[in-house]
Amino acid sequence: MISLDDPRWPALDHRGWSDGQGTADAPFVPDELRYLVAHPTSRGRFDDLWPYLCSEGTAWPAAYASVPHLVTIARGLPAAQRDDYLYVIGLVAICSGELGEVPDDLPDDIADAYRNARPEALTLLAETLATAEHDQMMTRYLLAAMAALKGHPEYAEILNDLDVYAECQSCGEPMLELPE
Helix, strand or coil: CCCCCCCCCCCCCCCCEECCCCCCCCCCHHHHHHHHHHCCHHHHHHHHHHHHHHECCCCCCHHHHHHHHHHHHHHHCCCHHCHCCCCCCCHHCCCCCCCCCCCCCCCCHHHHHHHHHHHHHHHHHHHHHHHCCCHHHHHHHHHHHHHHHCCCCHHHHHHHCCHHHHHHHCCCEEECCCCC
16 A cells, blocks of 8 residues: 555545645545554544545546555454444445446556555455444445445345435335334
8 A cells, every 4th residue: 555655645646636726615535544554443534534435426536546455454443333433434335337347547556555454344245244233324334335345236226326326216105114
């Protein structure tokens, strides 16, 4: 994985950041990751960061460089506290297209580190699903992450967007009661 001090970070785009420049509210990803390494249970800080890495069907280059760091952070947490990190790792895979692959223009070392982090993310996901308590929604998200990391992005998207698919497309009646 690339160091948080690697000079290439400014060139790794994310939402609100391109060509080495960010909007006023766009975080500098390595600074946020450095903070999360020191304060891994800071859900608010993580919740503020992850949509800049991966959202609205897009995983930006900084997301791929971040995944190995997110796996490291998740590894250091008890199973009951790592679910958000693991879901976002899966979300990067969901947003990576049909085969869950990295963009062609991503540097090889970043792409390799991302690929090499995925098996450990799967192991942590399996442990988390088996040992930690989750509500229905988080269970669904973790299963979506699992499907994406196993190479089934279409199935992962269905699980991830189950609230959209949970009503009959013909009559609009709920097919599944989801918590609000």
